[in-house]
Amino acid sequence: MKGHLSADTPVAAxxxxxxxxxxxxxxxxxxxxxxxxxxxxxEVVEGDGGVGTIIKLTFPPGTPGAGYMKEIFRIADEEKRVKESETIEGGFKALGFDQYRIRLEVIEKDAVSSIIRSSVEYEIGDDSKTDLASLATTKPLEIMAETIGKYVAQKNSSTS
Structure with a gap:
């Protein structure tokens, strides 16, 4: 079973x-x-931020699941403003997903605003685990987009 979720977050920058x-x-x-x-x-496990970089994200105490995840950057496209990573350990892999990819795309609206599109693609190979699909979510990515979008907008307004 394959699935896809996506959310757009407007940003005033x-x-x-x-x-x-x-x-x-x-x-x-x-x-x-x-x-x-x-x-x-x-934290960076290896790499310089480009394709092949491995990041370990340690979740806050009380987060259900493995407590961490490692992801590898698969795409880092400066021209299209796209970054894609895949969970390789912990996180959704530990919950039973065969594949879990995150795609972050920054889309220009005009000179002073943009959209952060946060997408998740997943695969679950075992038909007995299809209830896992309900765990897939863009919510943390939306929270991240809102917070970082506000941070960038405020930083930009204080320097202009």
């Missing part, structure tokens, strides 16, 4: 400014700084 926050390793730093108690703490 240009796509280039939002992408600066989402590209490379900056996103992990911001998640740890701004959302460490909600989403978790990100």
């Amino acid at each position: 240009s796509a280039s400014l939002v992408w600066d926050a989402y590209r490379g390793l900056e996103l992990g730093r911001l998640v740890t700084e701004l959302l460490g108690d909600v989403i978790g703490r990100a």
Whole structure:
């Protein structure tokens, strides 16, 4: 069984400014700084933020499941402003998903606003585990997009 979820978050900042926050390793730093108690703490296992980089996200205490996940960056497209990662250990893999991918895309609306599109694609190979699909969610990605979007917009308005 395959599934796909997507959510769009409007941001009052240009796509280039939002992408600066989402590209490379900056996103992990911001998640740890701004959302460490909600989403978790990100640390680089290996890599420089490009394709092949492995990040470990340690979830806050009380989060159900494995308590952490490791993901690898599969796509980092500067031109299209797309970043895609795949869970390789812990997290949704530990819950029984065969594959769990996150795609983050920054879409330009106009010179001063953009959209962060957060998508999840998943695969569950065992038909007896189809109830797992109800666990797939974009909610943490939406929280991240809202928080980082506000951070970028406020940072931009204070420097202009």
